[in-house]
Amino acid sequence: MDIVEAVKNFVEAECRKPESKYGYEPFIFHYAPMAKYAEKLADELKADKEVVLIASWLHDIGSIVYGRSDHHITGAKIAEEKLTELNYPAEKIELVKNCILNHRGSQQNNPQTLEEKIVADADAISNFDNIPGIFKAAFVYENLTQGEAKEATKTKLENKWNQLYFENSKKIIKPKYEAAMVILK
Numbered sequence: 001m002d003i004v005e006a007v008k009n010f011v012e013a014e015c016r017k018p019e020s021k022y023g024y025e026p027f028i029f030h031y032a033p034m035a036k037y038a039e040k041l042a043d044e045l046k047a048d049k050e051v052v053l054i055a056s057w058l059h060d061i062g063s064i065v066y067g068r069s070d071h072h073i074t075g076a077k078i079a080e081e082k083l084t085e086l087n088y089p090a091e092k093i094e095l096v097k098n099c100i101l102n103h104r105g106s107q108q109n110n111p112q113t114l115e116e117k118i119v120a121d122a123d124a125i126s127n128f129d130n131i132p133g134i135f136k137a138a139f140v141y142e143n144l145t146q147g148e149a150k151e152a153t154k155t156k157l158e159n160k161w162n163q164l165y166f167e168n169s170k171k172i173i174k175p176k177y178e179a180a181m182v183i184l185k
């Protein structure tokens, strides 16, 4: 089986486990759109598509298994174990791990390589396909009021937009960004 497919299946199985921290929904509403954008950006920017896709499927695995705090660190560790088990080359595992370690815009990370920046951008723009999920997090996980949730969602989306590294990313998501800002004004 193709390595990307094997990794995707692993992540899907982890999301389906009853003990998975955020259930199955992120697989459909976050990881799948993110992988689609990551693939498009990797094509357009001529990056290592395999590394970008493996890292995209695995970028939140730490969050699924252990919860959000430090999930870039826990995720890189799980990725290393899983990819080693799948006989993925050690030097490529390092590239994937660096994408995971540097994907969180909120953590003052500093993505260096093209692949790391693409994973960060694909993660950010996938939020615009999952605005109901952002509200779910605000109400269910953070217990915000309706007004607070609206403000928090608007600020989150503005930050995601301002964080983007590539014009290609802005071009992909601009209509949804503008529509969201109209609705959340």
Ligand SMILES: [Fe+2]
Residues within 6 Å of the ligand: 030, 059, 060, 123
């Ligand atoms: Fe993510």
